Amino acid sequence: MPIVRVALPVPLPQVFDYLASDASAEDVGRCVKVPFGRGERNGLIVAVASEADVEVARLKPVHHIQRDVPPLPGDWLALVSFVSRYYHAPLGEVVALALPPGLRRADGVSGDDADPLLALGAAGSEALRAARRPSKALALLQALAQDTPPWRRSAVREREGGEAVGDLLRRGWLVEAAIGDLRRDATGPQPELTAEQGEAVNAILDAGPGFRAWLLHGVTGSGKTEVYLRLAANALAQGKQVLMLVPEIALTPQLERRVAQRFAAANVVSLHSGLADGARSRGFVQALSGHADIVLGTRLAVFAPLPRLGLILVDEEHDASYKQQEGVRYSARDVAVWRARQGDVPVVLGSATPSLETWYHARNDRYALQVLNQRAVAATMPAVRCIDVRRLKLDEGLSPGLKAAIEQRLARGEQSLVFLNRRGYAPVLSCPSCGWVSRCPHCSANLVVHLVDRRLRCHHCGCDGGIPHACPSCGNQDIQPFGRGTQRIEARLAELFPQARVLRVDRDAARTRKQWESLLATIADGGADILVGTQMMAKGHDFPKLTLVGVIGADASLHAADFRAPERLFQQLMQVGGRAGRGTLPGEVLIQTEYPAHPLYLHLARHDFDAFARMELAERRSAGFPPFTYQAMLRADAPALDDAVEFLRHARRLAEERAPEGLRIYDPVPMRMTRLARRERAQLLLEADQRGVLQGFLADWVALLYRQRTARELRWQLDVDPLEV
Ligand SMILES: Nc1ncnc2c1ncn2[C@@H]1O[C@H](COP(=O)(O)OP(=O)(O)OP(=O)(O)O)[C@@H](O)[C@H]1O
Numbered sequence: 001m002p003i004v005r006v007a008l009p010v011p012l013p014q015v016f017d018y019l020a021s022d023a024s025a026e027d028v029g030r031c032v033k034v035p036f037g038r039g040e041r042n043g044l045i046v047a048v049a050s051e052a053d054v055e056v057a058r059l060k061p062v063h064h065i066q067r068d069v070p071p072l073p074g075d076w077l078a079l080v081s082f083v084s085r086y087y088h089a090p091l092g093e094v095v096a097l098a099l100p101p102g103l104r105r106a107d108g109v110s111g112d113d114a115d116p117l118l119a120l121g122a123a124g125s126e127a128l129r130a131a132r133r134p135s136k137a138l139a140l141l142q143a144l145a146q147d148t149p150p151w152r153r154s155a156v157r158e159r160e161g162g163e164a165v166g167d168l169l170r171r172g173w174l175v176e177a178a179i180g181d182l183r184r185d186a187t188g189p190q191p192e193l194t195a196e197q198g199e200a201v202n203a204i205l206d207a208g209p210g211f212r213a214w215l216l217h218g219v220t221g222s223g224k225t226e227v228y229l230r231l232a233a234n235a236l237a238q239g240k241q242v243l244m245l246v247p248e249i250a251l252t253p254q255l256e257r258r259v260a261q262r263f264a265a266a267n268v269v270s271l272h273s274g275l276a277d278g279a280r281s282r283g284f285v286q287a288l289s290g291h292a293d294i295v296l297g298t299r300l301a302v303f304a305p306l307p308r309l310g311l312i313l314v315d316e317e318h319d320a321s322y323k324q325q326e327g328v329r330y331s332a333r334d335v336a337v338w339r340a341r342q343g344d345v346p347v348v349l350g351s352a353t354p355s356l357e358t359w360y361h362a363r364n365d366r367y368a369l370q371v372l373n374q375r376a377v378a379a380t381m382p383a384v385r386c387i388d389v390r391r392l393k394l395d396e397g398l399s400p401g402l403k404a405a406i407e408q409r410l411a412r413g414e415q416s417l418v419f420l421n422r423r424g425y426a427p428v429l430s431c432p433s434c435g436w437v438s439r440c441p442h443c444s445a446n447l448v449v450h451l452v453d454r455r456l457r458c459h460h461c462g463c464d465g466g467i468p469h470a471c472p473s474c475g476n477q478d479i480q481p482f483g484r485g486t487q488r489i490e491a492r493l494a495e496l497f498p499q500a501r502v503l504r505v506d507r508d509a510a511r512t513r514k515q516w517e518s519l520l521a522t523i524a525d526g527g528a529d530i531l532v533g534t535q536m537m538a539k540g541h542d543f544p545k546l547t548l549v550g551v552i553g554a555d556a557s558l559h560a561a562d563f564r565a566p567e568r569l570f571q572q573l574m575q576v577g578g579r580a581g582r583g584t585l586p587g588e589v590l591i592q593t594e595y596p597a598h599p600l601y602l603h604l605a606r607h608d609f610d611a612f613a614r615m616e617l618a619e620r621r622s623a624g625f626p627p628f629t630y631q632a633m634l635r636a637d638a639p640a641l642d643d644a645v646e647f648l649r650h651a652r653r654l655a656e657e658r659a660p661e662g663l664r665i666y667d668p669v670p671m672r673m674t675r676l677a678r679r680e681r682a683q684l685l686l687e688a689d690q691r692g693v694l695q696g697f698l699a700d701w702v703a704l705l706y707r708q709r710t711a712r713e714l715r716w717q718l719d720v721d722p723l724e725v
């Protein structure tokens, strides 16, 4: 009887054999339900064999093989095995991560059911003309009519009031558009490329359809998106699929709209963790069946199967959210490059502030480089200036210079953004009389004061409680919020400029996708004068009326212990500064600092990313940090710190016994934020100058670690190429 080899999402490094009477080689790559322990698990068939590794009599039969959707192809299996090998994670866990949950559960997936393109029907035009009674359906239709058709049904559904889409179809206000009719004007209007954009597009196209990794290093506002769209158009014209990655769900709506408008006849599928199960499975199956032309998504979209793949685009390639920080700690950017090599297609990594790893590859000719030095619309880069706050009296953190600059913008009817990467009202509540501070009971962190909903909240474990009226320790009535967050700045700005519309943009203000979209729409429509935002505002946005960016509280990151902190700070400031003056109005960036002569700020003021990168890389070279070395971090956590450290000491001994030449093993140390959600955490760093040395060692060592007995409640994970050290 045939035996199927199944990858299961369990923390064990092997695959599991089952009997399947009707299985054939055709079933490799299919989802399957199998008995496991006392329950049932969903897994993926990775091989079909005639002989088992264990006695056949002990094997159990599978419960169900999912045959409603096509099996995952061989190159997809190769992709997940690469990720499993490189990140040393069990194959079943990689599969579980890569497959949408609905598909993995092997329950009936209405896979490729249509997501039709819709256009305005005759009855719809009539309804728009006739002065009808306002209704939900009419409101949706009117909103749709603002945009050029056609619209994807799924995209209509996502809109405000989108539930009414079925109703609109029934009334004949919307009708299914036939793709053939649309091909004629398949591409929406496109701007003429700037000279630099044209050169970049030509260079990448001229290099041909095979594998090549490109860094598209274009200053903020240089029009990288337009370059992506032209490259995508070329791939689509050749009948190829395009994979386009963006760092955050928050960035997808705008881009989706732009892509959908440009390629009206293409099937654009978005894949991100914010989608409902059904939609994610459907998108995945459309990619798998080749019906999706463009797959647009966040890091998990890198796992979309793409039988006609022709091009991979990674926008904002430096963004840390490409790296998964739990479970299988893969970097979607790095996996994308591997995938491009596997599929023999070009991959374009775009950024105004590339990661130093990527920048270094581009200098070493491992990646080809295209540079955009000019902004597409704006005549200039914003003027960046430091405000030396050492001798200034600040008003709730705001300097006179920044206030005056905001005032000017208000007078001119332009927008300002005050950037502060800390949400909440104040980072801590404290008692001036006894020194009590609001500590999180579960983490080594303070509880943040949220005045808007009157809560004390931990930003790490999420626990929250009311704000006490008196000091819980000494009873003092006069307890004070200490330090500043976005809510506090927002409140002060509203007092200072009562005539202005102040809008806060952070994760508290934009909890849902709808809230976020409506905030963006308000800003774009000029419905806000002063924005107060966190790093959510730093990325990718394009608001032509925004001409001033004020940065406060950046100094805190200048002296952080992590060797990547300066890189992150520089990227963040250059990105947020890059939001200023993108249209025809000139922009200005004011950075409040106590270190106005710090080289990081000097390079920033000159917009000189390359000088900054050279400086940082020189330091990393002499200190022996990546990209000049390769790292892996073993982390352990347990209710008691001793258990975590003891496990790492044991792991260290095992490592020393078999360490190859050139492997450096450090001492286990508690993590900087030791306690998180009631668990104590420690880490052990391993390093080598060659990737091969590290990888070869890790394979054996991790296999050994899986076999160790550990203290109860101890968990460990390996992080290859860790971002935080
Ligand atoms: N060739 C062009 N002609 C006219 N406008 C253009 C052209 N290319 C881009 N633009 C416009 O320039 C603006 C900036 O483009 P885009 O947002 O793509 O920049 P970017 O390089 O992605 O910047 P960032 O890195 O800051 O996100 C957009 O409003 C875009 O529509």
Ligand SMILES: [Zn+2]
Residues within 6 Å of the ligand: 440, 441, 442, 443, 445, 458, 459, 460, 461, 462, 463, 677
């Ligand atoms: Zn906490």
